[in-house]
Amino acid sequence: MFREDRRVPIFRDSKLQRIDAFNQYALYSARNLLDKNSPTGSQAYDSGIEQVAYALQALSRYLAASGIEWTEFDDNHFAVFRDWVLSEIEKDPRCRNDLSAKRTANYRMRVLYDFYWWAQEECRLCEKVIGSGRGFRIRSVIVEAKRDGTLKTFSSKRLYPKCFSQVGEGSRTSQNQYWATEDDVEALIVWFRQNRTPAVAERNVLMLRLAHCTGWRRNALQSLTVDDFSDKEIAKAAARGETKILIRPSVQKFGNAFKKPISLLWCRMVNDYITGGREHLLDDAKVPKRKRCEFLFVRVDNGEPLTLQHISEEFGEAFRAIGCERRSESDTGWRRRSEMRNDSCSAELFGACCRRHRWAVSGASKGARRASADAPGAARFRKG
Numbered sequence: 001m002f003r004e005d006r007r008v009p010i011f012r013d014s015k016l017q018r019i020d021a022f023n024q025y026a027l028y029s030a031r032n033l034l035d036k037n038s039p040t041g042s043q044a045y046d047s048g049i050e051q052v053a054y055a056l057q058a059l060s061r062y063l064a065a066s067g068i069e070w071t072e073f074d075d076n077h078f079a080v081f082r083d084w085v086l087s088e089i090e091k092d093p094r095c096r097n098d099l100s101a102k103r104t105a106n107y108r109m110r111v112l113y114d115f116y117w118w119a120q121e122e123c124r125l126c127e128k129v130i131g132s133g134r135g136f137r138i139r140s141v142i143v144e145a146k147r148d149g150t151l152k153t154f155s156s157k158r159l160y161p162k163c164f165s166q167v168g169e170g171s172r173t174s175q176n177q178y179w180a181t182e183d184d185v186e187a188l189i190v191w192f193r194q195n196r197t198p199a200v201a202e203r204n205v206l207m208l209r210l211a212h213c214t215g216w217r218r219n220a221l222q223s224l225t226v227d228d229f230s231d232k233e234i235a236k237a238a239a240r241g242e243t244k245i246l247i248r249p250s251v252q253k254f255g256n257a258f259k260k261p262i263s264l265l266w267c268r269m270v271n272d273y274i275t276g277g278r279e280h281l282l283d284d285a286k287v288p289k290r291k292r293c294e295f296l297f298v299r300v301d302n303g304e305p306l307t308l309q310h311i312s313e314e315f316g317e318a319f320r321a322i323g324c325e326r327r328s329e330s331d332t333g334w335r336r337r338s339e340m341r342n343d344s345c346s347a348e349l350f351g352a353c354c355r356r357h358r359w360a361v362s363g364a365s366k367g368a369r370r371a372s373a374d375a376p377g378a379a380r381f382r383k384g
Contacts, residue, residue, distance in 0.1 A: 007049070008026050008027055008030045008049065009026050009049070009052070009053040009056070009057070010023055010026070011023055011026070011056055011057065011060055012060075013060060013063075013064060014064040019056075019060060019070075021070060021119055021123075021125055022056045022059075022060065022070075022115075024123065025052070025056070025115050025118055025119070026049070026052055026053070026056065028118060028122070029048065029049065029052045030045075030049055033045045033048040033049060051107050051108075051111055052111055054107075054108060055107070055108040055109075055110075055111030055112055055115075056111070056115070058081075058085050058088065058108050059081070059108075059112060059115075062081050062084055062085070071125075071126050071129070073116070073129075073137070073138065074137035074138060075137065075138055075139055075161075075162065078109070078112070078138065078162040079162055081109075081112075082105060082109055082162055082163070082164070085105050085108050085109075086101055086102060086105045086164075089101045089104050089105055096255065096256060096257070097255070099167050100256075102164040102167040103164075103167050105163075105164060106160070106163040106164055106167065109160055109162060109163045110160050110163065113130070113138075113140055113142055113159065113160050114142070116129055116130040116138055117130055117140075117142045117143055117146060120143070121143060121146070121147070130142065130143060131143050131144075132144060132158075139161060140158070140159060140160065140161060141154050141158045141159060142159050142160075145159060184322065184324060185208065185209075185212055187322040188208055188315075188318050188319070188322060189205050189208065191318050191321050191322055192204045192205055192208075192318060193205075195318075195321070197300065199277065199280070199281045199284070199300045200300055202273070202277045203273075203277070203278075203281070203297055203298075203300070204314055204315075204318075206269075206270065206273055206297075207221050207297060207311070208315075210266070210270070213266065214260050214262065215260075216249060216260070217252070217253055218308055218311045218312065218315075219249075219251045219252065219253065219308060220249035220251060220252050220253075221249070221297060221311065222251065222295070222297065222305065222306055222307075222308060222311060223249045223250045223251035223252075223295070224247075224249055224295070224296040224297065225250075225294045225295055225296055226274050226278075226294055226295075226296055227294065228247050228249075228296070229245075229247075229267050229270040229271045229274060229296070230271070231271060233245055233267070234264060234267050234268060234271060237264060237267075238264065242264075243263060243264055244261040244262060244263050244264065245261070245262050245264065245267050246259040246260070246261055246262075247259065247260055247262050248260070270296070274296070278296070278298070281298070281300050281303070282298070282303045284300070285299075285300060285301060285302055285303045287302070287303035291303075293305055297311075
């Protein structure tokens, strides 16, 4: 059974007749995504099913324009389709550059290779269409790789030979990514609070929560500034009756310049950290006010901005400690779609975070914080 929020696309041709093969494959993909990602939440499912929807939608439009059936597709059509879908992507005003457009086109292409494998090997809707030997219209080793369970040992060039190459993308695909569950996030919070000083734990937990709700990577988190969450910006948004503020980290992957709508609840929580925990952190580090940097997340020992390596080490150690060995880095545990409704992280979660941060927001004394650092077991804490 699919939950109401687990939607599956339905495809029709130019005559509004259902394309049965596409619809069956969409259901197949949806079930696989739920099997692999349950109970991680909707972000992994949404990401995977969107790739299927966009790819098959593009294919159906191409078939209608070309006047051919999907069963007639071959390598020559794959090459023409690749260039056609690239041109369609480049028409989108959100397209940033040529590399980004080619990466998106490759996502579409990989889905099609998988669709033809499924149609031939799983459903027997066609035969002698895709394979690596002679007589196949679509050349790929995907059939052999999936049959033997050795998909990861083959290069992308052999699996998806008509995809664009050298476009700056990794070899990972959605099925190989790690998606943090809510339980993982809670386990990370507990680990930080047990193995880091209160100031470091508070900073890391805030980074974790922001990343989990927005999908920001470590370079975006590193580039956030206190001005992004200032009292002035929050007041202006509230005066206009808005519930969100558009925030654009100055550094993003692939040179992106995306603005994320961040709810006022989260902006106020970050602002509380700036005026509370962060301010106390800098006071303890004896950083003069005139020399304090603009970056949101800083080291507790000297007030300098966090480096990418430092963020990776902090979260890499934490992920490994809770048992997430695979791809346990700061960029992977909180993958979310850019359309993620960060306000759906809820006032309840906001309140829980505030309660956890209360020691700093309430202005706990320096002596109390030092006492916590000197308490039994404090030797296991790491500063930074």
